[in-house]
Amino acid sequence: MKEQIRKEMLGRLRDLPSQNRIRMEQELTTAVCSSEAWHDAKTIGVTWSNFPEIDTHKIIQKGLEEGKRMVVPYSGKNRIMTFHEYLPDTAMARSRFGIMEPVDKRNPVPSEEIDLLLVPGLAFSETGYRIGFGGGYYDRYLAAYNGRTLSVLFPFQLFKDPHWEIEAFDVPVQKLLTTAF
Template identity: 85%
Template sequence: MKEYIRKEMLGKLRDLPAQDRIRMEKELTKAVCSSQEWKASKTIGVTWSNFPEIDTHTIIKNGLEEGKRMVVPYSGKNRVMTFHEYSPDIAMAKSKFGIMEPVDKSNPVPPGEIDLLLVPGLAFSETGFRIGFGGGYYDRYLAAYNGHTLSVLFPFQLFKNPHWEIEAFDVPIQKLLLATI
């Protein structure tokens, strides 16, 4: 079921008309950057997005402009994810998953230093459970993370009655920000 939903959501994300995508991404960026969680955070973890994901580049740029410490993930061995400080001058390279990640992984930021984590996903229940991209990296990371979690999504990514199984290791996202149609 999860694989079917992943495929369906990726198709919907790819097929979303550009003008709708741009409008909703601007709305979501504004919602994130004006949220209480954002305002209260000094260090924010966020994935460097890749199409067809919801764009996070402006969120990262806004954070840096506001003097926030922005950290991006690295997908390590044994499905262990670490976060590393981002600045426009650090070297980034494509991972085996096609995701841009920091080249220098020598100084991971401990989870306890990350105040807010923007968690990507493809489908979400109203209670914050999600279907990610299938690697399990965020599920493992969230199991030991105690800060705030937030996800941004387009309306079609929200499932009122999810048809997928919530598993024991699934950790719900604390706050969902939903774009308007």
């Protein structure tokens, strides 16, 4: 079931008309950067997005402009994810999963230093449970993470009544931000 929903959501994300995408991404960026969680956070973890995901580059840029410490994930061995500080001159390379990650994996930022984590996903229940991209990296990370969590999503990614099984290792996201379609 999850694999079917992943496939459907990726298709819907790819097929979203660009004018709708641009407008909604701008609204979501504004919503994130004006949220209480954002204002309270000194260090923010966020994935460097790839199309057709919701664009996070403007969120990262806004954080840097505001003097926030922005950290991006690296997908390591045994499905262990670590976060590393991102600056405009940080060398990034495409991982085996096709996502941009920091080249320098020394000095990971401890999870207790990350105040806010923007959690990616493809589908979300109203209670914050999500279907990710299938690697389990975020589920493992969230199991030991104690900071605030937030996800941004388009309206069609939100399910009132999830059609998938919530598993014991699933950790719900605390706050979901979406926009009108």
